[in-house]
Amino acid sequence: KNQVEQSPQSLIILEGKNCTLQCNYTVSPFSNLRWYKQDTGRGPVSLTIMTFSENTKSNGRYTATLDADTKQSSLHITASQLSDSASYICVVSDGNDMRFGAGTRLTVKP
Amino acid sequence: GAVVSQHPSWVICKSGTSVKIECRSLDFQATTMFWYRQFPKQSLMLMATSNEGSKATYEQGVEKDKFLINHASLTLSTLTVTSAHPEDSSFYICSARVLPGGYTFGSGTRLTVV
Numbered sequence: 001k002n003q004v005e006q007s008p009q010s011l012i013i014l015e016g017k018n019c020t021l022q023c024n025y026t027v028s029p030f031s032n033l034r035w036y037k038q039d040t041g042r043g044p045v046s047l048t049i050m051t052f053s054e055n056t057k058s059n060g061r062y063t064a065t066l067d068a069d070t071k072q073s074s075l076h077i078t079a080s081q082l083s084d085s086a087s088y089i090c091v092v093s094d095g096n097d098m099r100f101g102a103g104t105r106l107t108v109k110p
Numbered sequence: 111g112a113v114v115s116q117h118p119s120w121v122i123c124k125s126g127t128s129v130k131i132e133c134r135s136l137d138f139q140a141t142t143m144f145w146y147r148q149f150p151k152q153s154l155m156l157m158a159t160s161n162e163g164s165k166a167t168y169e170q171g172v173e174k175d176k177f178l179i180n181h182a183s184l185t186l187s188t189l190t191v192t193s194a195h196p197e198d199s200s201f202y203i204c205s206a207r208v209l210p211g212g213y214t215f216g217s218g219t220r221l222t223v224v
Contacts, residue, residue, distance in 0.1 A: 034212070043116070043203050043215035044154075089153065091213075098144075098213060102153040 003027045004092050006101035014109055017080055021104045023073040023090030031095040035064050035075045038087045038103070047075070047088075080108045112138045112208040116216025123194055123223055131189045131219045133204035139184035140206035144213070145177075148201040160187050194223040 004025045013019050025033070032051050036044035048057040048064040050073070056065050061078045077084055085108045090101040113136040123129050133143060141162050146154040158174075160166040160181035168174045176198075178190040191198055199222050205215040 032212075036215075041201070041218065041220060043205075043218045046212065046214070049212060098156075100153045105151070 002102065003099045004090055004101040006088075006090050006104050008104060009102070010105040010107070012107045012109060013080055015080060015082055019077050019080060019106065021075045021077075021088050021090075021106070023075070023092075023101055025071050025073070025090070025092045025099070025101075027071075027092040027094050027099050029094050030068060030071075031093040033064075033066055033073050034091045034093075035062070035073075036089045036091060038089055040086070044089055077106075080106075082108050082110060084108050112206070112212075112214045114140070114204060114206050114214050114216040116204055116219060118219055119217060120220040121222070123221070125195055125223055126193055128190055128192045129194055129221060131191075131202055131204075131221075133187050133189075133206070133216050135185045135206050138206075138208065140187070140208075141184060142207040143181060143187040144205045144207075145179060145187075145189050146203045146205070148203060148218075154203060157189075191221065194221070196223045199223045 007022045034049045035047045038044040047062050050057050050066045052068050063076045066073045087103040087105050089103045092099045115134045117132050143160045145157045148154045157172045158166045158168045160179045162181050162184050166179035181187040203218045205213045208214050
């Protein structure tokens with residue numbers, strides 16, 4: 001069983017709308033959690049990184065939250081743009097290894 | 111910020127030939143690099159971890175004689191796919207560990223074996 005579960009698997013929204021992606025993990029011990037954006041045919045690019053003591057972190061229209069007690073994280077995208085169409089990957093580190101979620105494929109339509 | 115340059119971005123090769131993919135850390139020293147393979151619509155799968163100056167550690171199921179990894183310097187790691195076959199066609203990505211606790215990825219290489 002994957003130690004990092006993401007939902008939904010895919011999502012289609014209209015341009016300008018908001019959306020929230022979920023990440024649940026069982027990785028232990030916990031070091032940090034990162035959200036990456038991966039455009040098709042490109043390498044992942046880091047959006048946010050959060051450690052145990054951080055509850056929220058923003059990067060422009062992207063806001064990530066972390067609840068270390070329930071081992072859940074979310075990535076909220078505000079006022080979506082066509083360029084937001086990509087896969088969003090949640091990666092949890094135990095300090096040594098990275099555990100990848102399967103990603104959420106987001107499609108923003110005009 | 112830390113940048114990893116990966117080349118080539120795409121390559122087409124004939125079955126049975128070998129292909130080398132390079133990853134260079136441009137503005138930092140990467141003592142540890144990771145190599146991943148990603149099939150369409152799937153997540154990254156770790157193939158191996160390479161540490162500068164030592165042998166790479168391969169994940170279970172990854173053939174070390176087929177996927178040769180060299181990390182001879184602190185700024186360069188290479189992955190050579192030997193005797194490539196169509197089933198090796200995939201997207202290969204490297205990443206480097208960046209302190210503290212972060213990772214930066216290369217832009218990926220699309221390998222097509224015909």
